[in-house]
Amino acid sequence: MRAPGRLANLRRIQSLDPEVDFDEIVRLTARFEFPWDYVQGTGIAFMRDYGIPSIAGLLDRTREFEDHGVKRYDDTILVGDEATLDGIDSPRSHAALRRLNRIHGHYDIPNDELAYVLATTIVGPVRWIEAYGWRPLDPHELVALTRVTTRFGELMGIKGLPETYDGYLTLLVDHERQHFAATPEATRLAEASIRIAREVAPPHLRPLLRRVTIALMDEPLREVLGLPRQPEWFVRAVRAGLRARGRLLRLATPRRTAYRHRPTTYPHGYRLEDLGPVAMLDELNDPHRKAAHA
Structure with a gap:
């Protein structure tokens, strides 16, 4: 059973060419069909980065998660938004990615690590939707997500x-x-990330958020992050609850407005110039320094 019109977006996606219309397909998938799932899958996926010692070492040394955690969380999502809201090859996207490249340019990050981090951003949401989404992803969606x-x-x-x-x-x-x-x-990064999630979560979700987050991790990830094993009954209950949510969403009416992240850091709006590590903002926004780094 499904609500009337529940498959309208899917039919639209299936009518499009994912080799050409990938921006539109990703917009429908991530902002209308699976917005909450996409965010949760991405959040868990980012924690996989901490399991790579060289990545964890760099992230830990910056202290961004410890000292400016919520801003780091918001900025990560907002850079992704800037890169995709108008299309991946729009002027808006290119400006956001130039800024991201300037930030990354302060560090010596090898190509294979950048490629791995990028892989987590697609595998994480896809795995989550496969496990807990209200419907399977269509092949057109997988192609479009890959192209973007x-x-x-x-x-x-x-x-x-x-x-x-x-x-x-x-x-x-x-x-x-x-x-x-x-x-x-x-472990430090994982615990800091959980504290950030607790800070931005609704108050009624905060008491169990750490345990639920751990319960949603696969065993290799949980072990590499050094987090405590949760009781098997609790893990089963958490995952069963999410699968039940997915089944209930089949009965929900389609979302009518595109999901947009509401950043705690910028309650009155943000500019691209606001995004980035606090210690780098003056340099990132100085036009003379920008020219020197071009």
């Missing part, structure tokens, strides 16, 4: 990116098989 992800990476200067979703999944699995390792930095 790859173009995002190309604009970041990442080389040798996959051309299919399965290619990104293989990239992620292979990189983790070679590099996943528990470190104190990984």
